[in-house]
Amino acid sequence: MMGSENQSSEVSEPTEQMHNLVLHDEHDNDNNDHNGDDPLGIKSYTNYRSAMSTLSDTHHPLADTDPLLSPPSPRRHHFPDTSSYIDPPSYNDAVFSPFNGAASSVDSPSGSSDSPSFSGSRSPTSEYIKITVSNPIKEQENSNSIVPGGNSYVTYLITTRTNVPEFGGNEFGVRRRFRDVVTLSDRLAESYRGFFIPPRPDKSIVESQVMQKQEFVEQRRVALEKYLRRLAAHPVIGKSDEFRVFLQVQGKLPLPTTTDVASRMLDGAARLPKQLMGESVIGPQEVVQPAKGGRDFMRLFKELKQSMANDWGGSKPPVVEEDKEFLEKKERIQELEQQITNASTQAESLVKAQQDMGETMGELGLAFIKLTKFENEEAVMNTQRVRATDMKGLATAAVKASRFYRELNAQTVKHLDTLHEYLGLMLAVHGAFSDRSSALLTVQTLLSELSTLQSRAEKLEVASSRVFGGDKSRMRKLEELQDTIKVTEDAKNVAIREYERIKENNKSELERLDRERRTDFLNMLKGYVVSQVGYAEKIANVWTKVVEDTGGYVKEST
Amino acid sequence: MKMSTAPYDLEQQQQHQRSGVAASSQSPRSPSSSTPFLSVSVTDPVKLGNGVQAYISYRVITKTNFPEYQGPEKIVIRRYSDFVWLRDRLFEKYKGIFIPPLPEKSAVGVLKFHMFWFITAEKFRFSAEFIEMRRQALDLFVNRIASHHELQQSEDLRMFLQAEEETMERLRAQETGIFKKPSDLMQIFKDVQSKVSDVVLGKEKPVEESDPDYEKLKHYIFELENHLAEAQKHAYRLVKRHRELGQSLSDFGKAVKLLGASEGNSLGKAFSELGIKSEILSTKLQKEAHQILMNFEEPLKDYVRAVQSIKATIAERANSFRKQCQLAETVKLKEIDLKKMKGKGCIDLKSWQKLSANIMRQLKTESEQATKTFESIVRLMNEEIGRFQEQKTLDMGIAFHEFAKGQARLANDIAGAWRSLLPKLEACSAA
Numbered sequence: 008m009m010g011s012e013n014q015s016s017e018v019s020e021p022t023e024q025m026h027n028l029v030l031h032d033e034h035d036n037d038n039n040d041h042n043g044d045d046p047l048g049i050k051s052y053t054n055y056r057s058a059m060s061t062l063s064d065t066h067h068p069l070a071d072t073d074p075l076l077s078p079p080s081p082r083r084h085h086f087p088d089t090s091s092y093i094d095p096p097s098y099n100d101a102v103f104s105p106f107n108g109a110a111s112s113v114d115s116p117s118g119s120s121d122s123p124s125f126s127g128s129r130s131p132t133s134e135y136i137k138i139t140v141s142n143p144i145k146e147q148e149n150s151n152s153i154v155p156g157g158n159s160y161v162t163y164l165i166t167t168r169t170n171v172p173e174f175g176g177n178e179f180g181v182r183r184r185f186r187d188v189v190t191l192s193d194r195l196a197e198s199y200r201g202f203f204i205p206p207r208p209d210k211s212i213v214e215s216q217v218m219q220k221q222e223f224v225e226q227r228r229v230a231l232e233k234y235l236r237r238l239a240a241h242p243v244i245g246k247s248d249e250f251r252v253f254l255q256v257q258g259k260l261p262l263p264t265t266t267d268v269a270s271r272m273l274d275g276a277a278r279l280p281k282q283l284m285g286e287s288v289i290g291p292q293e294v295v296q297p298a299k300g301g302r303d304f305m306r307l308f309k310e311l312k313q314s315m316a317n318d319w320g321g322s323k324p325p326v327v328e329e330d331k332e333f334l335e336k337k338e339r340i341q342e343l344e345q346q347i348t349n350a351s352t353q354a355e356s357l358v359k360a361q362q363d364m365g366e367t368m369g370e371l372g373l374a375f376i377k378l379t380k381f382e383n384e385e386a387v388m389n390t391q392r393v394r395a396t397d398m399k400g401l402a403t404a405a406v407k408a409s410r411f412y413r414e415l416n417a418q419t420v421k422h423l424d425t426l427h428e429y430l431g432l433m434l435a436v437h438g439a440f441s442d443r444s445s446a447l448l449t450v451q452t453l454l455s456e457l458s459t460l461q462s463r464a465e466k467l468e469v470a471s472s473r474v475f476g477g478d479k480s481r482m483r484k485l486e487e488l489q490d491t492i493k494v495t496e497d498a499k500n501v502a503i504r505e506y507e508r509i510k511e512n513n514k515s516e517l518e519r520l521d522r523e524r525r526t527d528f529l530n531m532l533k534g535y536v537v538s539q540v541g542y543a544e545k546i547a548n549v550w551t552k553v554v555e556d557t558g559g560y561v562k563e564s565t
Numbered sequence: 566m567k568m569s570t571a572p573y574d575l576e577q578q579q580q581h582q583r584s585g586v587a588a589s590s591q592s593p594r595s596p597s598s599s600t601p602f603l604s605v606s607v608t609d610p611v612k613l614g615n616g617v618q619a620y621i622s623y624r625v626i627t628k629t630n631f632p633e634y635q636g637p638e639k640i641v642i643r644r645y646s647d648f649v650w651l652r653d654r655l656f657e658k659y660k661g662i663f664i665p666p667l668p669e670k671s672a673v674g675v676l677k678f679h680m681f682w683f684i685t686a687e688k689f690r691f692s693a694e695f696i697e698m699r700r701q702a703l704d705l706f707v708n709r710i711a712s713h714h715e716l717q718q719s720e721d722l723r724m725f726l727q728a729e730e731e732t733m734e735r736l737r738a739q740e741t742g743i744f745k746k747p748s749d750l751m752q753i754f755k756d757v758q759s760k761v762s763d764v765v766l767g768k769e770k771p772v773e774e775s776d777p778d779y780e781k782l783k784h785y786i787f788e789l790e791n792h793l794a795e796a797q798k799h800a801y802r803l804v805k806r807h808r809e810l811g812q813s814l815s816d817f818g819k820a821v822k823l824l825g826a827s828e829g830n831s832l833g834k835a836f837s838e839l840g841i842k843s844e845i846l847s848t849k850l851q852k853e854a855h856q857i858l859m860n861f862e863e864p865l866k867d868y869v870r871a872v873q874s875i876k877a878t879i880a881e882r883a884n885s886f887r888k889q890c891q892l893a894e895t896v897k898l899k900e901i902d903l904k905k906m907k908g909k910g911c912i913d914l915k916s917w918q919k920l921s922a923n924i925m926r927q928l929k930t931e932s933e934q935a936t937k938t939f940e941s942i943v944r945l946m947n948e949e950i951g952r953f954q955e956q957k958t959l960d961m962g963i964a965f966h967e968f969a970k971g972q973a974r975l976a977n978d979i980a981g982a983w984r985s986l987l988p989k990l991e992a993c994s995a996a
Binding site: 339345346347349350352353354356357359360363364367370371374377378381387388390393394401404408525526529533535536537539540543544547550551553554559560 | 778782793795796798799805807810812813816817819955957958963968973984993994
């Protein structure tokens with residue numbers, strides 16, 4: 008936080024007076040610009056919102072007024088006439104009501120605001136959904152165990168307000184713990200392969216002591232809220248059963264829980280001997296899930312073998328990722344990701360530099376306030392008082408400029424945060440692409456499996472036909488083999504359908520990504536540029552006053 | 566030969582303060598031969614010598630119609646230590662007058678201060694900047710002397726402005742560094758101020774004036790230095806912040822341009838434009854950083870130096886006061902001594918009278934001299950402090966004006982650059 012305001016409250020009376028004078032001047036100044044009788048700036052807030060349609064509607068530092076009481080208007084990309092920037096009073100100040108909440112928005116810029124791209128008001132209809140995560144409470148696990156006290160964990164209150172019909176309700180709340188979120192995330196990953204599913208917040212491997220620290224809980228609360236809002240913003244996932252159930256169903260979360268990898272491995276290991284004895288068959292119903300992490304070791308082995316054959320073997324795999332369009336897009340996405348990462352890093356540096364500028368400007372102002380006070384106290388000559396007045400002018404301007412830099416920075420953070428959001432989305436894209444490649448691998452495995460089985464069947468047929476009168480044991484084997492082939496054939500078809508489905512999802516998601524990214528980035532640029540313009544104008548005004556006040560010192564231009 | 570002096574030349578000083586980067590000689594204000602004028606400029610810094618012995622030499626151009634001077638124009642080559650010589654001589658001769666301050670000696674010292682944020686490649690650019698800053702400060706130094714109605718009559722000034730280089734070198738070598746280093750000066754000043762008895766140190770407790778107004782002045786000067794130093798520190802940091810913001814805006818611009826390249830189509834173009842504007846503004850920020858350094862931070866530093874120079878004069882006054890008291894004391898003691906001598910009768914009356922008269926006359930002359938010197942210092946200081954305060958109000962007024970002008974200009978440039986981007990962004994989203 009900038010030191011000047013904090014520091015000034017520590018010095019003795021006269022400086023406080025000085026500072027109050029400074030603040031008083033500001034207040035007067037701003038009163039000329041805004042409605043004087045509007046202390047919270049609520050009027051200007053509504054002006055602000057209508058003018059700054061790029062900023063998130065869902066959270067504003069001044070929002071005691073619930074934006075959902077009057078549902079947010081659909082995203083408007085209409086900007087006021089350029090010429091209005093030049094006439095500061097109406098536009099300029101509508102945009103920049105002096106939030107006292109600016110401080111809090113600096114503290115939690117990412118937490119309190121939604122990135123514009125992921126708020127619920129994207130839909131063309133007037134559908135909205137707002138999710139809030141709040142009220143963390145420590146709860147005890149029911150200890151049936153011998154150990155008294157048991158585990159404690161934190162639950163969060165998740166409140167939803169919506170008019171989406173699928174929910175069949177307007178307002179509801181549930182308590183969930185982080186483990187439930189992991190469950191939701193896993194179930195979604197299984198059911199929505201190929202989609203760009205927003206990544207969930209990380210599990211944290213920390214001590215239980217740290218787990219309960221307020222800072223950690225608050226961080227997690229913020230992350231959860233962001234996550235759920237992103238899910239809600241997804242056109243498909245936001246309406247999914249899993250999501251709905253998570254948000255609505257009271258009590259225990261009725262989704263199959265995730266078991267950890269170890270126990271899955273155990274299950275898989277238990278099945279292995281059985282598979283080794285008989286023919287292992289990949290049944291169609293299992294094919295819709297990737298092998299990795301599943302319980303089917305045999306399948307895992309086969310697919311591994313297949314992928315190695317793909318990589319090392321000379322034989323061309325039966326199904327090749329031929330979709331050139333897709334491959335091109337994939338490359339583009341990778342390139343894009345790199346550039347977004349780079350831009351995001353530079354954006355962070357930029358924000359830091361802006362912040363430093365504001366701080367140092369404030370410190371300069373404070374130093375001159377002290378000087379002013381000093382000269383006034385010690386003045387024996389009039390010229391000292393004159394100088395003190397000049398210094399006060401400079402100090403006031405510097406303190407005001409410093410405040411504007413801080414406010415601007417809060418805005419910049421909000422806007423450029425879009426870059427960070429898209430980095431998160433890139434993870435989701437990777438996930439969707441890997442869904443596709445593992446589905447492809449399954450198909451390839453089954454195809455080659457099938458061809459192996461078929462050639463074996465052929466050989467058997469040939470061999471048994473040589474034996475006169477029929478070869479009972481071979482015939483039986485052949486029948487079994489043909490059964491297996493049938494099952495494998497079915498599985499193959501299912502796998503292919505699954506793969507095609509995932510491909511479709513990829514495609515539509517890529518289109519959505521391109522569309523939304525374009526909108527979001529343009530809004531980001533606009534928002535960034537508009538706030539830069541507005542605050543630069545304010546800062547210019549502040550210094551112009553000093554130029555005028557000190558004009559007398561400069562003789563006519565040399 | 567005394568002559569009517571030119572009034573303390575504020576306007577010329579202003580010009581010099583705001584001479585910016587231009588290193589040309591100033592033309593005299595009124596060339597008419599009836600009005601005496603003395604106009605000096607310090608120009609053309611040139612690095613001479615190699616390695617450790619390298620130094621900067623300056624051209625000092627004097628234009629004058631003062632009779633003792635070789636007119637109308639004379640050019641000499643001087644180096645930093647020559648300026649130091651001049652300052653020391655003036656300090657010695659013109660007690661009570663605030664001698665204009667010199668910029669700090671060591672480039673290395675200043676470099677260290679800068680080092681923590683300048684990378685090696687920057688050092689060269691920094692050197693050029695430092696050299697220019699020093700040149701300006703030296704120019705200001707000489708001009709202030711030349712404009713001061715008493716100092717401008719100094720013989721040492723004339724030597725400095727006119728003597729051949731070899732003569733100057735000789736003079737410089739003779740000088741035994743009367744002027745104490747700032748740290749020594751502080752020590753002297755602290756001795757003067759100190760309330761702690763020096764008996765412990767084997768010294769007599771220093772005698773001090775009991776003038777309450779003067780006490781107030783001393784306190785004011787002391788405190789003022791602290792406040793100014795702090796303001797100057799933040800001004801310096803502000804320069805750094807401008808450079809840093811410029812740098813990160815430039816980096817951001819580059820990154821955004823690359824992003825635009827991979828996006829393509831109208832969005833890509835929008836990014837591209839943003840990147841271009843960022844780079845333009847980055848340059849403006851760097852320029853403004855330089856302006857702040859020259860026109861705001863440097864005047865503040867100059868102010869600090871001036872206050873330090875006043876502290877040197879205060880120390881000198883204390884010395885003079887002490888000397889005066891000591892001599893007065895000595896006179897009294899000697900009288901008693903002589904009376905005792907008479908009483909003891911080891912010398913005849915006539916001889917004693919002659920001896921006594923000689924001794925007392927000599928002592929009284931010295932004592933009177935010391936008193937005169939002290940009183941002169943007091944009188945001069947009173948005049949000087951008034952002039953100093955007026956001058957500083959003017960100097961700061963100009964500095965604030967320039968600073969505010971620069972900030973306003975920068976902010977307007979920023980607003981303008983971004984504003985010009987908005988219709989393009991609008992067009993992109995319409996497309």
